[in-house]
Amino acid sequence: MNKKSILDPRIAAYIVILFGAGAMFMNKAITAHIFCAVAAFYLITVKSFKTSFISLGIYGIIALLMANVSKIHNTSAMLLLVSLSYFVQKLIVLFMMGSFFTHVTSIPYVVSAMQKIKAPDALAVPLMVALRFFPTIHEDFKSLKDSLKLRHISIRPLSFIIHPVRMMEYLFVPILMKSLRTSDELSASAMLRGFEHIKEQTLMYPLKMKLKDYFVGIVSTLIVAALFYLQFKK
Amino acid sequence: MKNIAVELKDLSFHYQCLTRPSLKNLNLQIEKGSLVLITGASGCGKTTLFRCMNGLVPHFYEGKFSGDVRLGSQNTSAFSLQDFGKLTSSVFQDPRSQFFMTDVENEIAFGCVNQKLSKEEIWKRTDAAVSKMRISELLDKSIFKLSSGELQKVAFASCYAMQNDIFLLDEPSANLDFHSILELQKILEELKNEGKTIIIFEHRLFYLKDLLDRMIILEEGVIKQDYDREQTLSLNDKELEKLGLRSFSLEKLKPVEPMFSTSNNQPLINLSDISFSYKKHGTKIVKNICFSASEGEVIAVIGKNGAGKTTLAKICCGLLKEKSGKIFIKGKTVPKRKRPGLCYFVMQDSDYQLFGDSVENELNTGCKKNHKAEKNQELLEQFNLWDKKDCHPASLSRGQKQRLTIACALKAESKIIFFDEPTSGLDRKNMLCVAEQIQKLAADGKCVFVITHDYEFILSACKRILYLWDGKIQKDFSLTDETKYQVLELLGEGGDQDE
């Protein structure tokens, strides 16, 4: 995430929440499918082709399976499968919207949004730091895996089931150990450069809702409203 | 009227968790505009003194603090950490854990943003800092993709933008390669020309030779020596060694004769046409590499960042799969899955190589059940760690951790061992200790490769030099008194390879 802002982060957050709340109610086949298509469309407009096609693909496969599910004779098994498919399909749509969010905005603008809505330090700071930290943890995991390989300790998904505590010792403890030290250094460096409260910082990326933001917000609201109507009309 | 930037009176500090005080009744005055080197062996109190000058002691680290710290004419007893930050700028050892933002521009502006300056002023200062540090090409890069040297320049830029007059640097060269150290030297020169007061806490001395005005040597929390520039430069290498310090003049050093004689020189590893790229048709990072090495050799692997050194090491150790070519060990082809174990890789960061809850259990990690107790005592005694066998690895000093990782390599009975910057941040004594351990490994018939840019270490331990450039072996020669200048030249060509 660098420094882009296709949409005001507040509108982006609104859209994600709107779609999310809506997704929970789209239970008829037709509304659920339209919903998925809309989510994919949003992703395509921000040029996230790979994610949208993969998600659509998985959703489509499950939909096909569901169309033939009544052929399973064991009612319980069939219903279990249906429920599971339901969860997965919903998650895919929600995941697509989450991905949309990361494509339309970036951390500096999210920070600005938090300053604008006067989010408390207690939430804004941990959130900022957590976002900055993910890539670092990713790198650390990679080094850790290499190290463990050299010690003939393989990390396989099965290991988590057979030796969960050992996995915690080999993977999580080293990362936590290093993070303890890093948290001290990072805090020291930040505080020595005057960091104390987010609201005392200069607003570097002023946010102003543009016509584009209002437009997308209104259109999204109308789409979801239309789908609600479709879902609940008798 | 004296022009004093920093004044310490009767300064003492005792960390809460340690048994001995770290600083004892220190008195010191540092003049404005001077570049002062504060040095000493590991554990002398350098880092504590650094922390006292920027307020981390006592505001961040708990303990018993007494004495006065004055910055300019101001007494800091009522200061908060942020107040210290308005007068002093600190650059820490590890550039990777200092940055707060995720992009370069905002990171440089961070200090100014916290001071609530106007947007225009902030961008003005950021631009000035960027041009001063000559990092305009870094502005578009993600901060996670920068090398240590580049990150450190960003850290300097961030401090420069705050326009403080006092710079405090804690082992700034510890995580830098040779080329980056030369760039650091240029930055320090520029800052000094602007009249900034620079106080450097360091082990590595050679790059400060032309810049320093004064050298202060600490020992066990007290000032042992206080030399002015002339006295400092008149010290010869033997005297520096006695003081536990590294050398000033790299050109004057000579390769050290091996401590142990090696009897057998059987060929051990042979690489035939090894190539590697991350993606199927992506840029090759390693290109058609062919070389062979024998038992008992200690080979320094040098080259720019991105030249392929670490990638090559990982391929040999079975952590990456080569796209083409074969690796032979003792004449037999060894597929990737069989290489971990035969080859071992000791990484730079020992935090990710120690997993046990005690030094002894560390040696047992990953071993098969019936191998467990064997050899442990022998190994730990060899590395002076037997008395620490019940301690947690995380509580060891840097040098001790390093030795423990080598002990683990020996326990694994690997024949070929790769080291990645084993001496970064080590003082002379510990660096020579590592050199000795590596020579012992070679004497035992192992083949050792060391990825390094530490010239003093290369002279102390290595006999052969492998220079990588753009994924190929550009030069492969023996280290002698004549060829050592070539090594220095190749190291200085460092920097970052274009992606």
Added chain:
Amino acid sequence: MDSIKNEKLAARDFITIGIFAAINLVIFFVVGGIAGMTLIGTVANIPITVFFTAIAYMLLVAKVRKRGTFLIMGIVGVLPGFMAANVIGVAASIAGWVIAEIVASVNHYKSKKIFVLTYVIGCTLQSAGYTLPMYVSNAQYLIDRQEILHLTDEALAVYIKMFTWPMYFGMVALTVVTSLLGALVSIKLVKKHFEKAGVV
């Protein structure tokens, strides 16, 4: 390390919490992702992940023994729920962590046993709150699709009675067990490694 009674959380603590929250989320995604590849793992996703995220929580409170730590950590931990747009679930989970935080605060962040209790309460309420909307709408979903699936009224009612609600409460109960085990194991690990190394 003695607990500090009336000290409030400050910038330094927020940064520490942020780092641990990041680790918490990474563990959540990695473990959750692996578990999600199996049938049981998808259904029991939260109970499984809270076992492993316990160590991030227990270590954090060992280092930052101040009021509010659990709450902030819990809130940041459920925020991916926003990414998955489960708004109601997130709100309910936050309420759960508020209750848990009260327990820890009343004790002034002193006792390790109370930490375990706090974690169990927080995780259980999170699990209950977060998955409730999914289960409720699942039941609705099946009702809507009754015809397509050729279900009789009876069969549907039986299923909902047998599977949907029992599964929900079963998972919540399982969360109690796994979070308790996770917290106990984590406290042991914190002692074995971090206290022994002297970093906490």
